[in-house]
Amino acid sequence: MQLFSTFEHTAYIEMAISTLEKKGIKKEHIFVVPLDNRSEEHKLFDNIKRSDGTSLIDIGAALSTAFAVIGASIGFKLAWGPIYWGLIGATVGFVLGVVIRLFTEVVLKKKRRLMKGYHSEIIVIVDCEEEKAETVENILFKHYALGVAKVK
Template identity: 70%
Template sequence: MQFFSTFESNAFLEIAISQLEKKGIKKEAIFAIPLDNRTEGRKVFDSTHHSDGTSFSDIGIALATAFSVIGASIGFKLAWGPIYWGLIGAFIGFVLGLAIRLFTETVLKKKKRVLKGKHSEVILIIDCEETQAELVENILWNYFALGVAKVN
């Protein structure tokens, strides 16, 4: 029987391996593979096939609405009239909102665009007898494995 589990690279992984060796699993039956994590930065703009859930137009649309109302109100007193000044205000508001969102995403939230949550850093593969399966699985879970799978 084989067990596949993922761990963060920390002391719990080392303790789990030593516990497995103490319980009779041979060193040759334990195989640990470190994973290479993503090194390039996350993209700001989404592609057709992947979206991160943030929208660039939300602040722009809200500001376009507010600025168009203000522009139309002031436009009654200006030469071009309320319609033109409402459209000009909407355009300025949308561009301003888009600029604000781009600034917050690229400068302020740059560090938050890394992958969130815990990352698997090591895959641990263990060959064992079926009689040792429950023991091995309990040891893996007790030492904070991120995931465990077994194959007969």
């Protein structure tokens, strides 16, 4: 029986492996594979086949509405009238909202990703007898495995 488990890149992996070896699992039956980090940057704009769920126009739409109302209200006192000033306010609000959203996605979230330090996960594959499978699974979970799967 094989058990597959994933771990974050921490010292708990070494502790889990040494505990497995103490329980009678040979070193040859434990296989550890690190996953590679993504080398390319995340794409900012979505296409028809892939979407990350982040909208660039949500703040723009809200600010466009607010600025249009303010522009139309002030437009009653200005020379061009409320319709033109409402449209100008809507355009300015939309552009400002998109710029704010682009700034947060490109600058702030990139810094947050770097500070958070996403490290690659580790896959640990353990080959053992069916009698030891429950023990191995418990050991892996006690050492903070993210998930464990059994394959007969």
